[in-house]
Amino acid sequence: MAVHMPPILIYALRRLLQAVPVVILIMITTFLLLKLAPGDTVDALVGDMGGADADFIARLRAEYGLDQPVLVQLWRYMVKLASFDFGWSFVYEQPVSTVLMERLGTTLLLMATSLSIAFTLGIVLGAIAARRAYSLTDNVISVLGLVFYATPSFFLSLMLILVFSVHLGWLPVGGIKTIAAFYTGWDHVWDVARHLIMPTAALSLIYLAFYLRLMRASVIEVADLDYVRTARAKGAKEGRLMIHHIMRNALLPVVTLLGLQFSTVLGGSIVVETIFTLPGLGQLAYQSVVQRDMNTLMGIIFLCSIIVVVVNFLTDLLYARLDSRIELV
Amino acid sequence: MTLADSQQIAPPEPPRYIVFWRRYRRNRAALLGLFLFVLVVLMALSAGLVDPEDPLRRAGPPLTPPFTSWETPLGTDQLGRDVLSGVFYGARISLMIGVVATLVAISIGVVIGALAGYFGGWVDDVLMRITEAFQTIPNFVLLLALVAIMGSKIEWITLAIGIVSWTAPARMVRAEFMSLRHREFVDAARNLGVSNTAIIFREILPNAMPPIVVYASVIMALSILMESALAFLSLGDPNYASWGNMIGQGRAVLRSAPYCSVIPGIAIILTVLSFSLLGEGLNDALNPRQKKT
Amino acid sequence: MTVKLRKAGLMLAAAGAFSSAAFSVAAQDEVQKGGTAIIHMNSEQRILNPALRASTGVYNISGKIMEPLIDKSYDGYEPVLATEWSGSEDGSQITVKLREGVKWHDGEDFTCEDVAFSAMEMWKELLNYSSALQANLESVDCPDPHTAVFNYSKPMPLELFVAAMPDLGHPVPKHLYEGTDLLKNEYNNAPVGTGPFKFVEYQRGQYVMAEKNEDYWRDGYPYLDRIVWRFIKDKSAAAAALEAGEVHESGFIGVSMADVERLAEDDRFDVGTKGYENNVAHSTVEFNHRNPILADLKVRQAIYHGLDIDYAIDTIMRGFAKPGRGPVPSAGGINYTDDVPTYPYDPELAKQMLDEAGYPVQDDGFRFKLRHRPAPWGEYTQLWAEYFAQAMKEIDIDVELLTNDAPGFLSGVYRDHDFDTANGWHQFRSDPAVSTMVWLRSGQPNGTPWTNQFGWKSEEIDTMIDEAASELDVEKRAEMYHQIQVRAMEELPVIFAIEHPFISVTSKKLKNHHNTPRWTSSSWYDLWLEQ
């Protein structure tokens, strides 16, 4: 490394290189795992078609390369992947990259909004609960948070639809936009936003509890630390203590969770995406498993690893920004 | 007036479980959790008394509303199965799934986390890469894949839930081990010539248990939710009356006979809530650092 | 001679259907033009080319964009891209006259070349179900641009050909396909047809949109500006979308049976089975005859006696079904008979028969155990499986349900034969020869779903099936199928337990809906929306 790169770039590069073996491991494991599953994509396709004759089935299998030994299939796949070729989705009859790109936006939008809502609301409520620890307010916030967390996501989603779409008629039942309304500009933004309200609410209510509880514990812990006492001895008010002294330090463990949660939320969004018919990666992943659409699933997993690497990188940056003690090396 | 006498031993403290209970009961929400938990356990145990027969058998006319028949006090579902006995037997299945999946997840997590945290270095590197790989695959997608492979038998579902849940405990155990392995009592044991295995499992692990126990309650809760999500996607095991299955099927009649899914839904919510509150209480009682009051 | 007559009759009937439809519409309401109809679909269609994928889901969308040579109406067969058809006496040649002045959506003329290309390259080679049907197709000649002559090496009954055409007779534009990789051609996802609607876009996971074809060959049609097919997988969400007015129609039982029943009470909706006469299905119980217990006819009969079909129809299908009577459903027309042996619900008799067959109750309280694979086709298939398990326990048979996803189920039953019993539903495709006979005919290649993979073989029935398939005389053919039906009910290789049509829920704002026996698959040129 003769050239002098800014430290952040070196750090980014190092993180990327560290991620490579992880990603390769993931890809190989997933591939072999999926091959263990009974039936293949041709079975799924034929099932969807309502049946087909034997020649047709054999021809499809040869066409998709499924008649080759598993290791040959794996090798072919990995070679292609090395040049970032995700292959062809036999179920969608499109290049996998196209399939993924169509879905990525929705998923990122859904996850970004619901995670930020869960995160923001979680830390605010968590902080409030912690400052009034063991009071009625605390109990109400904590238990309510847990009730949402304890509610199966499909149950919550169906209830939301019943109340807000069917009975009140305020919000659309599902989808990402009003089809054939051809909104443009701000109307389009507003339309998409309206469609995202319920799925976002469902997802964020569920993950709210994680942040809430962690923040609560973290604030209680930090509030007992010496430097908070110092600040108090300086004559600082409660509000000031909270904002300048407690919050930032209490946020550190919560930020770490944010990075770890990302892929969990992607899994959790499967059900929500299915109910609200959101064309996102979660639903696509489910469909790909059920359809044995190897290439698409592998593409999703790959994309997911990339996202997780990026998100973890960003959380590291955020962490370093929040914690002056950390230097990125 | 004398100096503090280091020879004189303080009067014996009450046994640990009493101290534990005293700390635990300070948290009122945790008491509620314990109450609910005991209730669920009692339900699971008494399922055979409520309905000595198979909860899947036809017990009355289909879709009998609740509180209309003595035979089926909480009504019947689409196939005439008794909702009440389903809820009781479901407690059994849900607890079983929760406990076994948690044991699986914790066991894998403890072994991996302990090795990584204790030895550090390349062992840690390798194990953590594997953990990261697992963590990167969305766990529910992995669960679907495992169920696709192994089929929807309850044993496999439980195992699969355990398998997809081990990464978080592994990371936690690793962190615990990393902090505990530098504690002096570990050095003391090494200094006595105790072997690594004994240090890991006899010296460090018991001290790492409290957070693991607390986290176990989280996994229990998540396991039950995961099973119900699988059932929602029609991938549950229909040979058993699990709450997830009941909701999954009741969802078809959600609008006309909401009780079919709402009753097991409430059962799930309360059970998961009880695990979470229990975990809170355990946390307060086992990690007294956070105590207030 | 008879052949010609029949054709003329069909023509007449078709004309009648036309005028009466138009008349009834005019009489009821003033037709409103314009608007967007939004149609719910449960599962997503990836390929929109009906010449590559024979599936109602494909027709539901592409049937509006691409048209078949012949369609079906309540009065018989209706000429679409074909105007008339006839067969040679020996059955080796079928001549089809094509409609003149029809243009593809891209402006090219529709000619015999397109038909010949589609038939030889797709219908014969690539289209599921059709490749068996057209196996003997040797060539398609084009004596003039609007005449197509199908040449067969073995007799092809005109009846069968015509019956197959609505589903398996969609031509594609040769100029867009020739010389390309047919399976990966971009137009498979963006179809170009001759139909009343032109493809606009396909947003995967969301919807397909098509808009009015201004140059449609039927003057003045279509009425609608646009059709959108929305994919909503969750049935409860779909019901909610119907109620919220976000979709206008949900077909093929796209909402749960309970919601079907509930919405039937709602005066905003028309709920019914009309328009599926060509698409009825059987809920089945399939046996693995490799299992010696199930190879015993008495056991199979006892199992049938143990099933309370009426109860299942009432609870699972909410009354929208009737008991099955063998491989031909009552919607099978002339080929159907109800003069067959039946197995009324009688658990005591069932137990007695099982005792007699040598399967007394063992110490564990059961006679034997069955590993049952339910098809993962959603709500009522699953309920039917659970009912089966419930009912079997009443006659002391233990049932373990093995749930898998679709590929797992299909490979488990139809390839690996790793099951004792299975259940699912299977769609009847207007003629027994192209559908349910594969359930009975032995020698089906391993791994082909919804065929006889049960290890059951009856030479008698095999012969009857083969003979019926090449019989040109309609009456005789029907008689043969009656016999097959009787034999199938006697031998019970499979229990065709319930015959159920599909059900659709339609907003009353939609007019002229469900007015043909395969309405969902038809072109909807006359559909309109009350604004």
Add this chain to the structure above:
Amino acid sequence: MTGSHPILELRNLQISLPKGADRPLALEGLDLTIEPGEIVCLVGESGSGKSLCAGAIMGLLPEPHVRVTGGEIRFMGEDLRGRSDSMMRKLRGADIAMIFQEPMTALNPQKTVGWQLDEVLRLHTDMNRAQRRARTLEMLERVHIPDPQSAYNAYPHQISGGQRQRVMIAMALSLSPKLIIADEPTTALDVTTQLQILKLIRELQQDEGAGILFITHDFGVVAEVANKVAVLCRGELVEAGTTDEVLNNPQHAYTRALIAAVPALTPPPVKAVNTLPVVLRGTGLKKTFAARGGLLSGRRKAVTAVSDLSFELHQGETLGVVGESGSGKTTVSRIVTRLLECDAGSVEVDGKDLLACSPRELRAMRKHIQMVFQDPMASLNPRKRVVDLIAQGPIVHGTDPALARENAKKLLELVELSPSAANRFPHEFSGGQRQRIGIARALALEPKVIVADEPVSALDVSVQAQVLKLLADLRERLNLSLLFVTHDLRVAAHLCDRVMVMQKGEVVEHGPTAEIFADPQHPYTQSLLSSIPGRDWTPPSRHTDAA
């Protein structure tokens, strides 16, 4: 307010503890007066209630569990009890300032030094940004921070412990408070730094004329700074008076006992040990802590903890390893026990190189060299009973478990604990008792060498004395060879035959304790010795050895 009032007057101050605490009242009727320009030392062992007293004055008790239940707190003649929270806030930081014990944790790790100093001014004055900055820099200069500009922008972790405490002092003094409460401000610091900070506090206090309430447990520190002394024992004021009176002529038995427990700075006579066999020999020991490097990782400076150390320990001898934090003395204790792998050199125990042993041999060898650890709480596995803790070593090395447990009970007696303690868990014991258990554990294997790493530094002074006495007794009775690591020169003087003085990984001086204390050669040793707080004060002759 008139000038005639003392700055602080505590009258019959009473603080109650929550139910379940070891006593109902943390403070029972404390009377204390601080005049302007006075440093009053409040002395007591841990748990005496001295820190709660500070909290009560500041109005920062963890209420409602711990609260003032009686008495008066008069600040400039005015009772602070009953003052509203907002009024107390105005007072805090401006008129009453506080300096805490742990300079690391007392500063917010996420804010710059400048920001935190600035906050006091922002809270209590109307100064604008530039004025505040000027004032802050001025304060940093006054506490002798070398480069105030860069310290202003530094985060707490970027400056040393001594400097952090200077920052705390600057923070406390920036508004010229009338009363400064210093709660053990030098306890966490190295001895040389401690002296500097004590000097600084005195210097500033003389400039400002503020009253200081100085809370400490260390009589050396008291001798260094105090004008007046008050001694607390379990919440009760047992003695108060001028420094001279209390230190040199204590009246109360408790005070006397406490003072008696301060190890004298008189080393034992030189022992002729050279003739005795060498039981432990370190040769050319080297240890460098390198930052983990990897592909593309940033380089970190490697830290040399120990460079080329050689020493010999003779049978029956006590060799002290003395130094400040970072000198490498703890590393030495871990290398010779092979708890830490070292880079080069050999450690011969009884003639066999411990560092060359295979893992299996090593485990067997371990019984010859045992260790007593610093933290008596952390070094005992909290999940094990005392008897198992002590018997563990022998059991591992093959002794019959029943026999080992039997012996363990005898060892308890040897370390002067009742055998009834055998079935208890460590948390039921006090710090000193736990350290006795730790010693018993080390003795259980009858080792040739015992390495003691700061075994008394975590203990209160009175307990420290008892444990030191026990160690000395056992050494005589069992003819133990001790490698004794300590930062406390008083302790070293008390116990060690020979000492090695370490600085930055190197031995700067070694020799018999008496010689080194009498005539240090190396400048570092000289500065260490001259920094011992209260070195000029010789405690009055002791009446008895123990209380």
